[in-house]
Amino acid sequence: MENQTHNPQQKTSFFQSNTAKMIMVGLLCLFLLIPLELVKGLISERSQRKKEMTQEVNTLWGSNIKFYGPILNVPYYDYESYNVEDANTHNVTIQTKKVIKHAYFFPEILNNYSNIKKSQPLKRGLYENVVFTSTMNFDGNFEKPNFDKLNINPESVIWEKATVIVNTTNLKSIKSDLKISLNDQFFSFESKSNNQSNYGVLESNQFDYNTLQSQDKINFKFQMKFNGSESVQFIPIGKTTNVKIDSDWKSPSLMGTFAANEENKKIDSTGFHAEWKLLEINRPFSQQYEEQLPNLNEYLFGVRLLETVDQYQQNERASKYGFLVIGLTFLVFFLIQSISKINIHIFQYTMIGLALVMFYTLLISITEHSTFSIAYLIAAIAVIVMIVLYSISILKNKKFPMFIGISLTALYSFIFVIIQLEDYALLVGSIGLFAILGAVMYFSKKIDWNN
Incomplete structure (x- = not known):
């Protein structure tokens, strides 16, 4: 086998x-x-x-622009009570003193047309920062203030010391002479200190409202030019607010609480155009305030001008x-x-x-x-x-x-x-x-x- x-x-x-x-x-x-x-x-x-270099350049050139105004400022007399204690008897008496307070009134109509142009990029080291220049034209009118809504006696109003104020960021980057036309009379703006918000304050020269008014209205018109970066935003304080923005920026981001009108919006390779029309009923705040202005930043709207995707x-x-x-x-x-x-x-x-x-x-x-x-x-x-x-x-x-x-x-x-x-x-x-x-x-x- x-x-x-x-x-x-x-x-x-x-x-x-x-x-x-x-x-x-x-x-x-x-x-x-x-x-x-x-x-x-x-x-x-x-x-x-x-980001750090961009922030540094923005600080030098101009940061984002927020605009809150114009606002009619009318002072009035008021009386405040306070307690006075006698040093010997310790009796307390109530005394009053006359003080000046301020009432603020928003415009009846507020129109803005802004043109934003992209500037040459600013280079810092390896990094280029995209910046822009903006020209803003404002016009509209104020109705005669209604002090009854604020429970203020009209006889205590100091009409001859009325002013117009504008709150805006980026004061140091304003590149135009600031004058406002009120019923065809020109008044200069002056910068004022403001410790209550991040806005800078521009206040016009004093004028007599009763002398200046025409048919119970004051028409205003002014222009502002800014160097800026990142964004341009507005607060719709007009009873009727119309905002139009034109720019050569090809990739804008419309932002804020209110949407632009779709039928008038245009974005293409040459730039963009956007429009907003806002009525008093569209935002939940009043047209008049006393003592101090409210913080209305939550109602900002506008456009962000940043590259959509950076390197x-x-x-x-x-x-x-x-x-x-x-x-x-x-x-x-x-x-x-x-x-x-x-x-x-x-x-x-x-x-x-x-x-x-x-x-x-x-x-x-x-x-x-x-x-x-x-x-x-x-x-x-x-x-x-x-x-x-x-x-x-x-x-x-x-x-x-x-x-x-x-x-x-x-x-x-x-x-x-x-x-x-x-x-x-x-x-x-x-x-x-x-x-x-x-x-x-x-x-x-x-x-x-x-x-």
């Missing part, structure tokens, strides 16, 4: 199995999150540095896809390794992972000296070329490295498109990831996972 000998199949070590390799590659992906988070911290640090926001969004890039790249190498039976050492995976992380440091550093698009292109080409050349030395052929280069090019292009999109980023990203998953399932179906 012929002896038959059977050679037992050589058992593969666990550490050489696909399972062990997948575990090690997965752990390496998690480990690379550490340098990736350090890169994100670098981006945040550079972004904060830009650091784009870098931050790109870095959020870092783990996806590393994971998919490792997956491609793992599939190639499993199909071709070429062994790739975990150290080589580490070098490839670090090259992928270096993409983001290159991106942020080049972006600060160029545009984001150019920086993205240069950084992507540099990393793809490095990984392809390294893959040739690992895989000992050019077929698989070329496939890796094409895959990385498609992946970086896909991520760039997502970064540029805003409204459709989630939709495009989901479709892209679904297609990538389908491709991985297709190429992995022939792999023998039992080894």
Whole structure:
């Protein structure tokens, strides 16, 4: 009887199995999150540095503009009671003294037309700050004040000392002579101290309301020119408030409590036009106040003039896809390794992972000296070329490295498109990831996972 000998199949070590390799590659992906988070911290640090420099430039040029006025200020006499104690008898008597108080009245009609022009960017170090100049034209009228609503005796009103006041931020950046026309008579504005709010106060010369009024109304007209940055906002204090803004800014953000009229709004490549019409019934505050003005900042509206996505926001969004890039790249190498039976050492995976992380440091550093698009292109080409050349030395052929280069090019292009999109980023990203998953399932179906 012929002896038959059977050679037992050589058992593969666990550490050489696909399972062990997948575990090690997965752990390496998690480990690379550490340098990736350090890169994100670098981006945040550079972004904060830009904000500090922007704030410094804004302080010198002019900050955001908030406008609260014009307001008719009419003083009146009042009497205040106070207690007086006799030092000897300790008897307390009540005495009165005559004091001057102020009543404030908002306009019946307030019209504003503002033209905002983008100025040359101001550069401080590596950073450019976008600023603008604004020309604001105001007109409207005041009705004769109704002191009965404030329970003030009309006989105590000091009509001959009436003034008009304007509250506005950014006083130091006003670039025009300030004069107001009241029924065709001109009065100069003077700056006054104000400890009750963040607004600066401009107050006109005194005038006699009874002498100046015409048909119980005072018509006003004035112009103000500002250097500013970030935003222009108004408080709708007119019984009827009309605001129109024209600008060469291509990407405005209309903001505040009240929406612009949709039928008159226009935004295109040449700039934008926006209009607001607000009535007394649209806002819950009165037309007259005594002693002090209320804080009405919650009713501000206007336009914010900032770049929609700056370079650091784009870098931050790109870095959020870092783990996806590393994971998919490792997956491609793992599939190639499993199909071709070429062994790739975990150290080589580490070098490839670090090259992928270096993409983001290159991106942020080049972006600060160029545009984001150019920086993205240069950084992507540099990393793809490095990984392809390294893959040739690992895989000992050019077929698989070329496939890796094409895959990385498609992946970086896909991520760039997502970064540029805003409204459709989630939709495009989901479709892209679904297609990538389908491709991985297709190429992995022939792999023998039992080894």
